[in-house]
Amino acid sequence: MEEVLREAQAMRREIAALGLDVERLRKQSSRCAKTVRRLSVIQRSSNAIGGDVKTRAEALYRRLTAYDQRRQDLEAQHGPAAAVVRIARSQHAAVGHALHQAMADYHAAEDEQRECCHQRFQRQAEILGRNVSSEEVDQMVQEGGWGAFSKELNPEGITARCAFKHIKDRHRDLIDLEARLRDVHELFLLMAVMVDEQGVMLNNIEANVVATDDYLEKVNESFKVAIRYRQRNPCFKMWCGCFPCYKQDAG
Secondary structure: OHHHHHHHHHHHHHHHHHHHHHHHHHHHHHHHHHOOOOHHHHHHHHHHHHHHHHHHHHHHHHHHHHHHHHHHHHHHHHOOOOHHHHHHHHHHHHHHHHHHHHHHHHHHHHHHHHHHHHHHHHHHHHHOOOOOOHHHHHHHHHHOOHHHHHHHOOOOOHHHHHHHHHHHHHHHHHHHHHHHHHHOHHHHHHHHHHHHHHHHHHHHHHHHHHHHHHHHHHHHHHHHHHHHHHHHOHHHHHHHHHHHHHHHHHO
């Protein structure tokens, strides 16, 4: 049991470290929204953080999978009602939900940075006399089309050329961001399946507990009825009244 608890605690520490990476990325997103310079430095840092998140999350998922296999082995050895099995099951569910939440926070932080890049892209395009919707930016990033779009622009003058460079940089930033999300997309799906399976398992456990409670309640009610019937039975009353005397005579 100590090994089961120790491994769960170790995974929680890793999830806490993952949460710190996500917080760093969120701060980068906040800086992206406020600064007008050094965006390339922020983006390189975001790429590094995204790589760390991917590596750490994948390692955690492998440990969770091994932990669940250990739980299954314990269940086969000791039965599903054993204390160590119930503890392993609850720890696996808790750690799995914590990892799923950390990855959801990561996705939210990336969404914040995507929105920041969108706004900057659109703002610089307006300087060049081109209004671009968020949907158009997404389509350009996911399906291509930067070449055709850039040909429509006319970057004449220092301000226009600077705006064009910013648009090109933000387009590259969005491509990098989408690549980071694609890298962890499969992990997102695996975590979603794990959480769903845990939900089904916990619902089954809850249903079994409720069914057991209902059964015990019916049994208790049957006992109460039997006791009332016995107390009202005249033969039982007569036998019960004579029993002390019978016992005394027999002695």
